[in-house]
Amino acid sequence: MTLLNKRLKKRLIMVMALVASISIISCGTIPKPAPATAEVTLSGKLTVYSAGPNDLATNIQKGFEKKTGVQVEMFQGTTGKILARLEAEKAKPVADVVVLASLPSAQGLMKSGMTLPYKEAKNADKLFPQWSDQDGNYYSYSLSALGIAYNTKLVTNPPKDWTDLTKPEWKDQINIPDPALSGSAADFATGYLSVKGDSGWDLFKQLKSNGVLMAGANQEALDPVITGAKSMVIASVDYMTYQAKAKGEPVDLIYPAEGTVISPRPALITKTSNNVENAKAFMDYLLSDEVQKMVADAYLLPGRSDVKVQGRPSASEIPTLKVNSDWMIANQKSVIQKFTDIFKK
Amino acid sequence: MNHYKRFGMTLAILLLLMLVVIPLFFIFLTSIFPNGSLNLAAPLRIFIDNDLRETFFNTILLGVLVVGGTTLFALPLAWILAKTALRKHEWLDVLIMIPFMTPPYIGSMGWILFMQPKGYFEQFIPSSSKLSPYFFNLLGMVLIMSLHMLPLLYLILRNALLQVSGSIEDAAFIHGGKAFYVFRRIVLPLLFSSYAMGALLIFVKSISEFGAPATFGRRIGYYVITTEIQKYTSSWPIDFSKATSLATVLLSTCLIFWYVSSLISRKFTYNTISGKGSEGKIYVLKRWQTWLAWIYIIALLAIAIGVPYFSILVASIMKLRGGGLVWQNFTLIHYEKLLAWGSESMEALMNSLSLSLIVATICVIIGTVFALAIQKSRTWPQRIIDLFSLLPNTVPGIVMVVGLIIVWDAPWMPIPLYNTYGMVVLTYVIFFLPYTVQYVKANYSQIDESLFQAGRVLGGKMFYVLRRIILPLLLPSLLAGWMMTFTISIRELVGALMILPPAMQTSATYIYSQFEQGDLSLGMAMAVISVGLTIVMLLGINKISSKRKWSIE
Numbered sequence: 001m002t003l004l005n006k007r008l009k010k011r012l013i014m015v016m017a018l019v020a021s022i023s024i025i026s027c028g029t030i031p032k033p034a035p036a037t038a039e040v041t042l043s044g045k046l047t048v049y050s051a052g053p054n055d056l057a058t059n060i061q062k063g064f065e066k067k068t069g070v071q072v073e074m075f076q077g078t079t080g081k082i083l084a085r086l087e088a089e090k091a092k093p094v095a096d097v098v099v100l101a102s103l104p105s106a107q108g109l110m111k112s113g114m115t116l117p118y119k120e121a122k123n124a125d126k127l128f129p130q131w132s133d134q135d136g137n138y139y140s141y142s143l144s145a146l147g148i149a150y151n152t153k154l155v156t157n158p159p160k161d162w163t164d165l166t167k168p169e170w171k172d173q174i175n176i177p178d179p180a181l182s183g184s185a186a187d188f189a190t191g192y193l194s195v196k197g198d199s200g201w202d203l204f205k206q207l208k209s210n211g212v213l214m215a216g217a218n219q220e221a222l223d224p225v226i227t228g229a230k231s232m233v234i235a236s237v238d239y240m241t242y243q244a245k246a247k248g249e250p251v252d253l254i255y256p257a258e259g260t261v262i263s264p265r266p267a268l269i270t271k272t273s274n275n276v277e278n279a280k281a282f283m284d285y286l287l288s289d290e291v292q293k294m295v296a297d298a299y300l301l302p303g304r305s306d307v308k309v310q311g312r313p314s315a316s317e318i319p320t321l322k323v324n325s326d327w328m329i330a331n332q333k334s335v336i337q338k339f340t341d342i343f344k345k
Numbered sequence: 346m347n348h349y350k351r352f353g354m355t356l357a358i359l360l361l362l363m364l365v366v367i368p369l370f371f372i373f374l375t376s377i378f379p380n381g382s383l384n385l386a387a388p389l390r391i392f393i394d395n396d397l398r399e400t401f402f403n404t405i406l407l408g409v410l411v412v413g414g415t416t417l418f419a420l421p422l423a424w425i426l427a428k429t430a431l432r433k434h435e436w437l438d439v440l441i442m443i444p445f446m447t448p449p450y451i452g453s454m455g456w457i458l459f460m461q462p463k464g465y466f467e468q469f470i471p472s473s474s475k476l477s478p479y480f481f482n483l484l485g486m487v488l489i490m491s492l493h494m495l496p497l498l499y500l501i502l503r504n505a506l507l508q509v510s511g512s513i514e515d516a517a518f519i520h521g522g523k524a525f526y527v528f529r530r531i532v533l534p535l536l537f538s539s540y541a542m543g544a545l546l547i548f549v550k551s552i553s554e555f556g557a558p559a560t561f562g563r564r565i566g567y568y569v570i571t572t573e574i575q576k577y578t579s580s581w582p583i584d585f586s587k588a589t590s591l592a593t594v595l596l597s598t599c600l601i602f603w604y605v606s607s608l609i610s611r612k613f614t615y616n617t618i619s620g621k622g623s624e625g626k627i628y629v630l631k632r633w634q635t636w637l638a639w640i641y642i643i644a645l646l647a648i649a650i651g652v653p654y655f656s657i658l659v660a661s662i663m664k665l666r667g668g669g670l671v672w673q674n675f676t677l678i679h680y681e682k683l684l685a686w687g688s689e690s691m692e693a694l695m696n697s698l699s700l701s702l703i704v705a706t707i708c709v710i711i712g713t714v715f716a717l718a719i720q721k722s723r724t725w726p727q728r729i730i731d732l733f734s735l736l737p738n739t740v741p742g743i744v745m746v747v748g749l750i751i752v753w754d755a756p757w758m759p760i761p762l763y764n765t766y767g768m769v770v771l772t773y774v775i776f777f778l779p780y781t782v783q784y785v786k787a788n789y790s791q792i793d794e795s796l797f798q799a800g801r802v803l804g805g806k807m808f809y810v811l812r813r814i815i816l817p818l819l820l821p822s823l824l825a826g827w828m829m830t831f832t833i834s835i836r837e838l839v840g841a842l843m844i845l846p847p848a849m850q851t852s853a854t855y856i857y858s859q860f861e862q863g864d865l866s867l868g869m870a871m872a873v874i875s876v877g878l879t880i881v882m883l884l885g886i887n888k889i890s891s892k893r894k895w896s897i898e
Binding site for chain 1: 396458461462463464563564566568576578579580581582583665666667668689750754755756761763764846847848858859860861862863865
């Protein structure tokens with residue numbers, strides 16, 4: 001009996017060793033923290049979580065890889081998915097740089113101490129000051145303005161203002177992106193409410209009773225309008241509409257006269273980053289002429305005030321609401337909650 | 346040798362405990378510690394919270410309606426292809442399997458593009474626009490999901506019908522029963538056990554389904570448990586305790602229904618196989634009846650396969666999404682972009698293929714070992730391995746993933762597998778292990794033990810018997826299992842969405858993210874390619890399993 005036990009023990013130990021070695025092999029795929037390198041020669045890896053548009057993010061990734069030789073691991077998702085991922089990975093953070101499509105979200109990360117300030121970023125002084133942090137916790141390298149996108153075949157007389165969309169002629173014709181997924185839609189809702197106060201909810205309630213459908217992320221909301229299944233998207237990101245329009249799709253966009261919300265796309269370095277030098281180089285790259293041109297080519301608004309766009313209004317020409325950013329940060333979560341409650345009913 | 350065996354059994358059970366049972370247990374544990382303190386009633390709060398309760402009832406309602414819809418489609422089809430002269434057309438079986446092999450998120454998107462206002466249907470027949478509002482509600486989703494589940498119930502019912510011996514029916518006819526009377530009093534009761542099992546299977550599959558509710562349900566504002574779990578775990582603000590509560594409830598519901606199903610099958614099983622050679626009765630149809638049968642089959646296939654595949658194909662070759670169905674608007678540019686070497690999409694496709702290759706191979710190896718350990722599940726360790734290794738097939742995929750995330754992402758977990766390629770492989774292996782186990786087990790039980798004994802009597806060592814007798818005989822099922830695993834790994838969505846490391850995409854997540862954020866045409870082109878691969882594989886499996894009959898009998 002004892003002999004058997006001994007044998008069994010021996011075998012167990014062997015198996016355990018086997019299991020351990022298997023797990024060690026599988027560990028080999030995990031990015032090892034790169035040693036801090038000198039500023040001139042960068043190497044190793046950088047993990048970036050970036051909100052869309054996909055093509056722009058991919059171009060930036062490729063451009064940066066080519067320029068520095070750093071290998072970029074990129075997770076592309078909606079702002080909501082990136083925030084969820086960051087929260088889920090809190091115990092074992094992975095991301096070095098995070099690019100979001102919502103300012104209050106970035107400010108929220110800063111307030112909870114998850115950002116690493118980088119004050120010396122090149123060209124930071126040329127950014128629109130209102131959308132970037134003075135201490136360099138986050139920089140809004142690009143912007144998008146929210147408008148009303150419409151199908152030009154179906155809508156000959158486009159609405160002028162947000163409240164026009166509550167009219168019965170548009171019943172069941174309108175989509176709105178889901179703020180739990182789309183950072184810019186979240187910015188719109190919180191921004192609008194920060195100006196209007198509690199009475200702002202009336203607009204959303206009226207929209208809901210006019211049959212407005214909450215339709216997933218931005219592309220999911222816009223695609224039915226392109227194909228003509230729906231007539232309009234409220235709080236549509238402008239760049240996506242312009243992109244489709246440039247391709248020849250029958251869509252266009254207006255910015256309501258009352259003013260809209262500009263949704264900046266802030267980039268930040270995480271405090272837990274193991275590749276700080278690479279991350280800083282990435283931030284410099286985002287603010288460089290090269291990327292700013294890519295931004296304009298993707299129909300987004302450049303974050304730098306000295307880079308101009310052609311054929312459409314620049315950030316300073318779009319009518320905007322006087323949003324209260326402190327209120328926005330404080331109430332973002334509850335606004336999203338209440339918003340989805342209204343539209344899910 | 347006995348030591349080896351006992352040791353292998355222990356190892357298998359330990360492995361399954363660690364990989365399958367513990368993650369599920371942790372879901373339960375997380376759900377009853379909502380804020381770090383024990384609250385046994387926490388999972389039940391979904392019945393108090395209005396939204397969550399609605400989600401739960403939505404899910405159940407969906408399951409019930411899909412069972413109804415599937416029955417409506419499958420019963421006539423099964424009867425026609427089991428009891429009439431049409432049953433000689435075996436190629437129909439391959440066609441009928443296609444809807445089930447089409448990933449529901451792709452099928453749903455096809456239906457949406459077809460039926461939406463100004464969609465493809467309306468472009469063909471403008472007056473059909475009146476139908477659209479009737480389609481974009483719960484019934485539309487039930488239709489889509491019923492057509493997807495149809496092959497499952499069809500196969501179950503047809504096999505059951507084939508086993509109803511012709512002599513029983515003849516007896517009824519001789520005693521003066523009319524055709525409908527015979528169907529009602531003889532065939533239906535004999536079918537009941539198989540139908541009940543099939544219906545429960547459909548029910549459980551429907552309430553576990555993620556793809557269709559995520560694409561179509563969102564369009565109509567119909568939210569179910571699976572989509573809510575995904576929302577609470579992967580879009581901000583996340584709420585893990587709500588997600589695990591929902592997961593616990595979904596898991597319990599599924600387990601209860603599986604238990605009921607096993608009770609029914611034990612209670613209402615009649616001996617329909619008597620050993621006497623019995624050809625099932627074939628009803629002779631009149632000419633117009635044959636026509637009717639053909640029209641039914643063709644119409645059903647046109648709806649179940651024609652509509653979604655037409656939409657997917659067309660969407661993948663349209664230059665402008667708003668340009669309509671005109672020749673000038675067709676292009677192959679999306680395929681060119683998709684298959685460009687080094688592009689994001691090509692990488693995603695390669696990831697899918699390599700992942701499926703690795704997973705299918707691992708599954709076949711481990712699955713075979715398990716199946717050989719289970720044998721005919723006579724002893725209780727064998728039964729435990731049997732139960733545990735089939736568990737991932739019972740548990741909704743999203744629940745399994747949540748469990749795996751909780752365990753492997755936990756701060757105390759010493760093996761840093763989370764967020765790596767290895768984690769994806771592990772998840773997929775757990776997901777798809779049941780398939781090989783089932784295939785091999787079924788095959789193994791057909792092999793007469795005398796063959797092994799003969800091998801041993803003639804002096805063969807254990808490994809010799811394994812290598813020269815068992816494995817060659819198992820080869821067809823190993824291949825079928827491998828191909829099946831390969832196929833379903835390519836289309837796996839929910840596991841991939843939640844477990845892929847940051848920089849990695851598969852063809853399924855690529856398609857999904859194109860629907861959400863990118864270029865729908867590119868997503869559809871990818872869908873055409875991955876579905877094409879699936880169908881090729883399906884034909885392969887079909888070929889192998891038809892050969893198998895020949896080689897064993």
